[in-house]
Amino acid sequence: MSEAPSYLSPTGHEIVFLLLGVVVVGTGLLVVTTRQVVHAALWLVVCLGALAGCYLVLTAEFVAWVQVLIYVGAVVVLLLFGIMLTRAPIGRSPDLDSRNRPVAAVVALATAAVLVTVVVDGFRHAYVDLSPGKGTAEEVGVAVFRYWVLPFEALSVLLLAALVGAIVISRTDIRGR
Amino acid sequence: MHIVYPVVVSALLFSIGVYGVLARRNTILVLMSVELMLNAVNLNLIAFDVWLGDRLHGGQVLTLFVIVIAAAELGLGLAIVLAVFRNRRTVDLDSLRDLAEPGPDCDAAGPDRGVAGPAPAPGPRRGTGQEGAAT
Amino acid sequence: MMVMVACAVLLPFLGAVGGLLGPRAVRFAARRAAWRAVRFAAWFAVVPTAVAAILAGVAAVRVLRGGTGGTAVAGTLTVVETGSLPVAVGLEVTRLSALTGVLVTVVALAVQVYSVGYMRDDRRYPSYSAFISLFTSAMLLVVYAADLIVLYVGWEIMGLCSYLLIGHWWEDRANSRAAVKAFLVTRLGDVGFLFGIFVLAVGAGSFRIDDVVTKYPAMSTTVLTVGTLLLLVGVAGKSAQAPLHTWLPDAMAGPTPISALIHAATMVAAGIFIVARLFPLFLAAPTTLAVLAIMAALGMLGAALAALAQDDLKRVLAYSTISQLAFMAGALAARDDDAAIFHLFTHGAFKALLFLCAGLIIHRAATNLMSGMGGLRRAMPITFATTTIGFAALMGLPPASGFFSKDAALAAMGAAPGAAPGTAPGAVPSAVPSAVPGAVGWILYGTALATVAVTGAYATRAWLRTFFGEPRAQTGDHAREGPASMLWPVILLAVPALLLGFAVPAAPHWGTAALSVALALLGAGAVYATWRGAPDADPARLLGPLRRACEQAFYVDTAYNALFVRPVRWLAHAVVRADDTVVDGAVRGSGRTARGLSGVLRLAQNGNAQIYVSGLVAGLLIIVVGAVVLG
Numbered sequence: 001m002s003e004a005p006s007y008l009s010p011t012g013h014e015i016v017f018l019l020l021g022v023v024v025v026g027t028g029l030l031v032v033t034t035r036q037v038v039h040a041a042l043w044l045v046v047c048l049g050a051l052a053g054c055y056l057v058l059t060a061e062f063v064a065w066v067q068v069l070i071y072v073g074a075v076v077v078l079l080l081f082g083i084m085l086t087r088a089p090i091g092r093s094p095d096l097d098s099r100n101r102p103v104a105a106v107v108a109l110a111t112a113a114v115l116v117t118v119v120v121d122g123f124r125h126a127y128v129d130l131s132p133g134k135g136t137a138e139e140v141g142v143a144v145f146r147y148w149v150l151p152f153e154a155l156s157v158l159l160l161a162a163l164v165g166a167i168v169i170s171r172t173d174i175r176g177r
Numbered sequence: 178m179h180i181v182y183p184v185v186v187s188a189l190l191f192s193i194g195v196y197g198v199l200a201r202r203n204t205i206l207v208l209m210s211v212e213l214m215l216n217a218v219n220l221n222l223i224a225f226d227v228w229l230g231d232r233l234h235g236g237q238v239l240t241l242f243v244i245v246i247a248a249a250e251l252g253l254g255l256a257i258v259l260a261v262f263r264n265r266r267t268v269d270l271d272s273l274r275d276l277a278e279p280g281p282d283c284d285a286a287g288p289d290r291g292v293a294g295p296a297p298a299p300g301p302r303r304g305t306g307q308e309g310a311a312t
Numbered sequence: 313m314m315v316m317v318a319c320a321v322l323l324p325f326l327g328a329v330g331g332l333l334g335p336r337a338v339r340f341a342a343r344r345a346a347w348r349a350v351r352f353a354a355w356f357a358v359v360p361t362a363v364a365a366i367l368a369g370v371a372a373v374r375v376l377r378g379g380t381g382g383t384a385v386a387g388t389l390t391v392v393e394t395g396s397l398p399v400a401v402g403l404e405v406t407r408l409s410a411l412t413g414v415l416v417t418v419v420a421l422a423v424q425v426y427s428v429g430y431m432r433d434d435r436r437y438p439s440y441s442a443f444i445s446l447f448t449s450a451m452l453l454v455v456y457a458a459d460l461i462v463l464y465v466g467w468e469i470m471g472l473c474s475y476l477l478i479g480h481w482w483e484d485r486a487n488s489r490a491a492v493k494a495f496l497v498t499r500l501g502d503v504g505f506l507f508g509i510f511v512l513a514v515g516a517g518s519f520r521i522d523d524v525v526t527k528y529p530a531m532s533t534t535v536l537t538v539g540t541l542l543l544l545v546g547v548a549g550k551s552a553q554a555p556l557h558t559w560l561p562d563a564m565a566g567p568t569p570i571s572a573l574i575h576a577a578t579m580v581a582a583g584i585f586i587v588a589r590l591f592p593l594f595l596a597a598p599t600t601l602a603v604l605a606i607m608a609a610l611g612m613l614g615a616a617l618a619a620l621a622q623d624d625l626k627r628v629l630a631y632s633t634i635s636q637l638a639f640m641a642g643a644l645a646a647r648d649d650d651a652a653i654f655h656l657f658t659h660g661a662f663k664a665l666l667f668l669c670a671g672l673i674i675h676r677a678a679t680n681l682m683s684g685m686g687g688l689r690r691a692m693p694i695t696f697a698t699t700t701i702g703f704a705a706l707m708g709l710p711p712a713s714g715f716f717s718k719d720a721a722l723a724a725m726g727a728a729p730g731a732a733p734g735t736a737p738g739a740v741p742s743a744v745p746s747a748v749p750g751a752v753g754w755i756l757y758g759t760a761l762a763t764v765a766v767t768g769a770y771a772t773r774a775w776l777r778t779f780f781g782e783p784r785a786q787t788g789d790h791a792r793e794g795p796a797s798m799l800w801p802v803i804l805l806a807v808p809a810l811l812l813g814f815a816v817p818a819a820p821h822w823g824t825a826a827l828s829v830a831l832a833l834l835g836a837g838a839v840y841a842t843w844r845g846a847p848d849a850d851p852a853r854l855l856g857p858l859r860r861a862c863e864q865a866f867y868v869d870t871a872y873n874a875l876f877v878r879p880v881r882w883l884a885h886a887v888v889r890a891d892d893t894v895v896d897g898a899v900r901g902s903g904r905t906a907r908g909l910s911g912v913l914r915l916a917q918n919g920n921a922q923i924y925v926s927g928l929v930a931g932l933l934i935i936v937v938g939a940v941v942l943g
Contacts, residue, residue, distance in 0.1 A: 013178050021186035028190050028213050032197035037206065044209050051216050058183060060223045063240050067219075070244050075212065075251055082205045082255040086262045097200050098271045100922045104199030107929050112192035114933055118940055119184045126180035128228045135227075135237055143234035144241070155245050162249035166256040172263065199926050270922055277919025 005127065013130055017057045023050040035096060037088040041079050048072050060135035183224035191217035204258045204268040208251060215247045313374060314387030317403050317456050320367040320413065324420070325449035327360030331442030350437045354428045357441035361424050361448055365417035368452070372410035386458050386522070399519050404458030408653060412455045412585055415657055418808075419577040419664045420448040422801035423569045426668055429797035430569055430675065440480055444573065447473035451578050455585065460509045460519045463586075467505065467550070470582065471498045474574050478566040487565040494559035501549015501556050508542030511535060512593065521589065528593050540593055540600040543586065544607075551583025553641060554611040557634050558869050561618075564626040564680075568671030571626055576633055576663035584640045584656050588649045595647060605645035605752050609759040611638030614866055616766040620773065621852045621862035624680045625670050628774050631865070632706060633663055635763060639721055642756050648724030655717035662705035662714055662809035668802045669699040672794045673778060682777040683850070689779040694799055696779050698806040703771040705809050707832045708764060715829070716813030716820055718764070722828055723821040725757045764828045768835030773851045776839070781847040 005011075010018070027047035034040045048071040055064035133139070144152055190213055197210025219240045226236020262268050331353045388402030405413075424444060431437045450473060453466030472495075479491030509519075515531040516524040528536060547553065552560035560580070564571055574580070587594055587604075594600055612635045619631035636659045643652035672695045677685050689696045705714030842851040852859055861867065916923065 007179065011178065014182060017178065017182055021182060024186060025189045025193065028193040031213065032193055032201065032206075032210055037203060040206055040209060044212065047213070048216060051220060054183065054186070054220060055223055058178075058223050058227050060227065060237050060240070063219075063223060063237050063244075066241060066244060070248055071212070071216070075248060078251055078255060079205060079209060082208070082258060085259055086205065086268045088203060088205065088268075096202055096206065098202040098269075098920075098922055100271070100920065100926060101200040103923070103926045104196050107199060107926050107933070108192045108196030110933050111195050111929065112189060114937060114940075115188035115192065116185055118936075119188050120181055123180045123184055126228060128178055128180060128230075130178050130227065134230070135223075135234075140234055140237050140241070143238050147233045148238045151242065155242055159245060159249050162253050166252045169253070169256040170259050195929060199922050199929070271920050273921070274919025276921060276924070277917055 013057055017054060020050050020053045020057065023047075024054065035092045035094065036090075037083050037093070037096065038080070038090060041076055041083060044079070045072055045076050048076070055135075057130075058135075059130055059132050061132075062135055062137045062140045064135075065137075180224055180228050183220055187217040187220040187224070190214075190220065202269050202271060204261070204270055205255075207270065208254050208258070211254075212247060212251065215243060219243055313371065313405065314403060316367045317371050317405055317413075318387075318389075320364040320371070320417070321403070321449055321452045321456060323360040323364045323367075323449075324445040324452070327356050328442040328445035328449065331356040331438055331445060350428075350432070350434075353438035353441050357445055358421070358424045358428070360445060361417065361421045364448065364452065365414070365421045368410070368413040368417045371405055372414045375405055375407055375410040388458065397513055397517065397519055399461045400459045401462055402458040403456040403462075404521065405456060406589075408585070408588055409455045411653070411657065412581070413452060415581070415660045416448065416451045416455060416578050419573060419660060419805075420444065420451075422664065422668070422805050423573040426572075426671070426798050426801040427567075427569045429795040430671055431567065432795075436480065440477070440567070443473050443476050444570075447477070447574065447579075451582065454582055458521060460513055460521060460524065463521070464506060464509060467546075467582065468502065470579050471495065471502060471550075474498070474563070474579055477570040477574065478563045480567055480570070481565070484565075490559075490562040490565040494563045497556050497559040498549045501546045503546075504542045504544075505546020505549070508539050508544075508546060511539035511542060512590075515539060525590060525592050528596050533597070536593060536597040537599045540590075540597045541603065543590070544600055544604060547583035547587055547641075548607060549583075550586075551580045551637050551641070552634050553583070553638060554607040554614070557611060557615065558865075558872060560634055561622075561627050561630040561865065564624070564630050568626065568667060568674060571630070572664045572667030572671065576629070576667050577660035580633060580637055581656050581660060584637060584644065584652060587641070587644050588653050588656075591644070591649045594644070601645050601647070602752050604641055605756045608638040608642035608645055609756050611635065612642060612763040613759045613766065616763045616770060617855070617858070617862045618865040620766060620770040621855060621859050623682055623850070623863075625673065625682050625685070625774065625778065626667075626680055628682075628770060629663070629666055629670055632666075632767070632770065633659075635767065636663065636706070639718070639760065639763065642760055643721035643724045645756060646721075646724040646727065646753070648721070648727075651717070651720035651724045655714075655721050658705060658713035658717040658809070658812050661805060661812055662702045662712070665698060665802065665805040665809045666702035666706065668798070668805065669695050669702060672798055672802065673699075675794055675798070682774065685778045686781040687779070692794075694803070695794070698802050699779070700775065701806050701810050703775045707768045707771045707836065708828055709832060710825075710829065711813065712810055713808065713812035715825070719820045719825045719828060722757075722760055722764070723824045725753075725760050726824055761827070761831055765831040765835040768832030769839045769851075769854070770835075772836040772839040773843070776843050776851070780843075 024047055027043045027050065030043040031040050031047060034043060048067060052064040052067040052072070055061070055067060194210045194212075194214030194217060197213060198207050201207050201210060222236040222240045222243070224236075226234060226240075229236075258268055261273065265273065267273075386402060386404035388400045390401050392399040392401060424441065427437075427441060427444065431440055434440065447470060450466040450469035454463050454470065457463035457466060475491050475495040478494050479488045482488040482491070512524050512531075512535075513519045515535040516527040518524065518527070531539075545556075549556045563574070566574075594604070615631045615634035615638065619628045619635060622628045622631060636655070640652040640655050640659070643649075643655060672692065673685065673688060674680055676692065677688065679685070701712060705712035708714045708718035838854060839851045842854050852862075855862055864870065916927070
């Protein structure tokens with residue numbers, strides 16, 4: 001990797017990725033700092049969508065579509081339902097942050113510092129030439145059903161268990177013995 | 178493409194998630210922050226999968242699995258939040274304190290109460306009025 | 313011979329064991345069980361002592377007949393290897409120890425028989441008599457020991473028995489205090505004694521008394537002086553000499569027979585006995601002799617004056633004992649051990665007699681105080697006669713035994729100041745400067761003469777106050793002679809008290825004899841004159857302004873109280889307080905601190921899951937940083 005290009009002459013991929021990354025981080029910050037609960041969910045949509053773009057840039061197209069489908073489609077809708085069901089205030093609410101906030105800021109900053117330092121230190125010279133086709137549905141499907149069948153099936157059982165659990169927990173007419 | 182870019186973005190996103198988990202009061206917002214952290218991990222997985230050129234596509238497959246697990250976790254989490262909301266009429270994390278030793282009266286009871294002594298019988302919990310609606 | 317002596321030592325010991333265990337082992341019928349137990353114990357007490365007395369007597373006769381002094385019969389049971397100097401468990405009978413053994417056993421026998429009557433109603437008679445037996449055994453061990461360590465064993469057991477017996481009526485707080493005081497004071501002396509033994513034994517290379525006595529020329533003067541001075545501390549403790557004498561008057565709290573046994577005839581004699589036993593060593597250490605002389609001079613006159621002012625009959629006798637013991641010490645300081653031992657014997661006889669008589673009087677008069685007695689002459693004629701003999705001997709009036717022994721001691725002290733080095737009795741090796749320094753000798757002699765006069769005065773005073781004058785308060789009616797078991801020992805003791813003086817063939821020194829008799833009569837006459845003037849008043853007023861000081865024994869006790877007792881008490885309180893606040897406080901404080909700190913920790917345990925997770929993540933970060941930096 002010694003022939004890795006300089007950071008000062010970014011390729012088009014990198015520029016696009018960096019822009020998407022800025023969007024991801026920025027909207028992520030908005031998610032955790034906004035004063036409105038619903039806005040947080042919507043910023044989350046943007047954030048996760050931008051992340052899907054990142055996956056696309058990184059040639060993982062199937063994962064990107066799954067991301068859009070499940071996260072942006074299902075998860076966020078689920079969250080919005082949760083927000084509504086818990087009667088969260090629509091509009092600005094001043095007390096969305098707990099008193100733990102300074103501690104949280106310190107810990108988060110420290111986490112960021114440590115992680116970024118370590119990561120930059122470790123992968124300064126890592127470089128990859130992106131070639132499309134590595135993350136198509138075909139490729140990933142072959143991988144899943146040829147090599148990862150067993151975890152896949154186990155995961156389906158997990159999903160079923162979560163489904164049953166969620167129903168049991170949230171329904172009021174089922175009581176413990 | 179420099180691997181540092183996605184990895185740094187992922188690290189920052191993860192830290193943002195940590196901040197959200199620690200600082201947000203609304204439980205649903207905390208769940209969102211957890212999603213942010215999970216996605217940071219996903220980005221990491223994708224980046225390294227591409228970098229290493231894994232023939233088994235372990236990174237991408239694992240990302241799919243994480244997405245599935247995240248969906249399941251979110252479903253369960255929301256169910257729990259709803260149950261709590263039904264019982265307590267609130268989803269504020271800092272008012273859910275049943276983990277604590279019961280009541281500040283314990284501190285005021287003076288030094289005669291053994292340090293390692295058994296905790297007294299739990300007093301009436303907050304929101305007992307809604308106990309009838311418990312699962 | 314050795315078997316006999318060993319039996320004499322062991323028999324009272326077995327008697328003690330039997331007396332302690334026997335009454336418990338044998339079940340008596342419930343009716344009159346206590347009285348039967350007493351009788352049972354009395355057999356255990358009297359018979360072994362009597363046998364021991366006979367054995368000691370036979371041994372003494374054999375030794376005295378066997379040679380003209382100096383011959384010793386020794387036997388060793390076993391030698392205990394200690395790593396450095398071996399300890400020989402053995403006995404030895406010299407002329408001195410044979411005679412002392414007789415004295416001890418006879419007095420002990422008299423006391424045992426007397427106690428049967430005196431302690432008839434005492435519930436704890438069995439243990440009491442057993443302790444007397446144990447004491448007798450221990451004293452015999454001291455007397456017959458051939459080894460300094462064996463001697464020390466007996467010496468310590470005696471101290472223990474003394475403590476137990478003084479505190480016999482421990483229900484009274486004062487009695488147990490007196491017992492503790494006696495124990496502590498004698499123990500103080502014993503420490504010096506033990507170290508003295510070590511110094512001398514190391515110097516001589518052996519614990520055997522024979523070796524120590526014969527090898528002293530090889531020791532340096534320093535070793536001799538230090539060793540004998542340390543021994544002297546023990547002697548002062550046991551024999552109640554000047555600085556450590558304060559326990560003896562208080563020891564009168566014990567039953568009267570105990571006072572007779574321990575504090576007149578035997579235990580206090582042990583100190584004098586030791587000095588006499590190791591006399592060659594003392595002769596070779598003139599500094600020690602000078603110290604002894606000063607101690608004796610202080611003790612004899614001070615105690616005699618104190619005796620003159622006491623109202624308690626037994627305390628009079630106690631101070632008189634201190635005074636007479638100092639007299640013996642003076643004779644020893646004047647290098648005449650024969651005179652000292654002679655006086656020890658006669659004193660043992662007449663002082664035991666006096667104490668037993670005092671016991672009779674107290675038994676009948678129901679009080680210790682002479683101001684509550686008087687006029688007992690008619691009610692108790694036998695006691696009167698025996699007591700008179702005892703006082704006469706104490707004053708040194710002829711023909712009582714005290715006359716001869718006191719005369720011998722006085723003559724020795726009178727000769728001391730003028731004696732040239734090397735010519736003093738005792739045949740000291742000429743290399744060592746020998747005589748007591750002149751000035752000290754003169755002081756000693758002068759004090760001794762003064763003491764003779766004061767002795768006459770206080771003896772006369774006690775005699776007059778007890779037996780003459782009008783019967784005072786509530787005593788006259790039922791005052792009569794005591795029971796036979798108490799009278800017989802008294803009568804038997806009166807015989808040696810009267811006649812022991814003739815047993816020693818040496819002729820009295822007529823000059824000093826006349827002087828001492830004259831002085832004693834002078835003192836007696838002064839008291840008599842005062843008493844005649846006002847029979848009801850205490851002749852102690854003769855002392856004038858000194859009386860108060862004398863009554864308080866020159867405030868020695870007060871001084872000790874201020875100098876030692878109170879600081880020690882204060883220290884003890886401080887220790888208690890320190891223990892309470894510092895040691896316990898540390899324990900309690902650590903508990904409280906832990907509790908407080910846990911309270912601080914508990915602040916974090918407020919149930920807020922976010923804070924928990926914050927801590928979790930922070931800790932994880934620290935671990936990661938550590939792993940990155942260190943790894």
